[in-house]
Amino acid sequence: MLTRAIPSPPQGVWQLGPIPIRAYALCIIAGIVAALLLSKKRYQDRGGDGEVVYDAALVAVPSGIIGGRLYHVITDHDKYFCDSCNAVDALKITNGGLGIWGAIALGTLAVALYFRIKKIPLGPFADAVAPGIILAQAIGRLGNWFNQELYGYPTDVPWALEIYERVDDSGMLAPVTGRSTGEVLATVHPTFLYELVWNLLIFALLLWADKRFSLRGGQVFVLYVAGYTAGRFVIELMRSDAATHIFGLRVNTVVSAVVFAAAVLTFIIMRARQRSRDTQSLGSAAIERSDSAAVES
Known part of the structure; x- marks a missing residue:
């Protein structure tokens, strides 16, 4: 038995009358708000118009959600398009x-x-927006x-994650929307936490x-992509959930390596x-100073 976990x-998920309040959605919203506030400040520090960040968000957020969902559904299509599946769940x-x-x-x-x-x-x-994204x-x-x-x-x-059995009001298994019965089904590596910590390190x-x-x-932005994918490659090797495989590896592992x-x-x-442009600029500046000194003399 674990002494710590x-x-x-x-x-x-919590019900506010007929409205379900989902922690997953709240976390995404909180992340978007944090990214917007940080990105606006960084863009303004670079001489940009801070309002452009909000304009871009109106384009990026819905596009990102659509793109993210499409990628998930395509790479895990067996979860949504099978004989016993409900395609609406996609x-x-x-x-x-x-x-x-x-x-x-x-x-x-x-x-x-x-x-x-x-x-x-x-x-x-x-x-400006790269740190806010991660x-x-x-x-x-x-x-x-x-x-x-x-x-x-x-x-x-010691830092293993406890996975609980969750059921709905009728007693049926409901891993996402149900409530815990207190029964621990497994203790696993908290890969979500590993990625969270890695993302914060890349942020810094x-x-x-x-x-x-x-x-x-x-x-x-390119450094953000490199840093994130490096950690994601390692973390993907630790995950045990079902996933599409390419060349015997999880699809996200392959994508991480390529990206x-x-x-x-x-x-x-x-x-x-x-560096080449900076060198040329320094050279041009030196020539201009030399010409200016020659004229003055």
């Missing part, structure tokens, strides 16, 4: 299931298109805790690196180009 919440995002890859991809594409139409430089904005992801992972999902293999480490890294190295032109490699290569190229 992390308990799961007894329930993740639309129930409050029950959990948003793929970050689809959310970032479609959200970024939508914002890029919006900025192109408005003729606003995308790089400074991307750098902070929002960290907060959103708490929703998985309430839903008792995305956990790892059984373990007896982005703030430090941005200030220390004067990253610009989208470099902070990480692409992000690292992109970051290296971007840094090299920035």
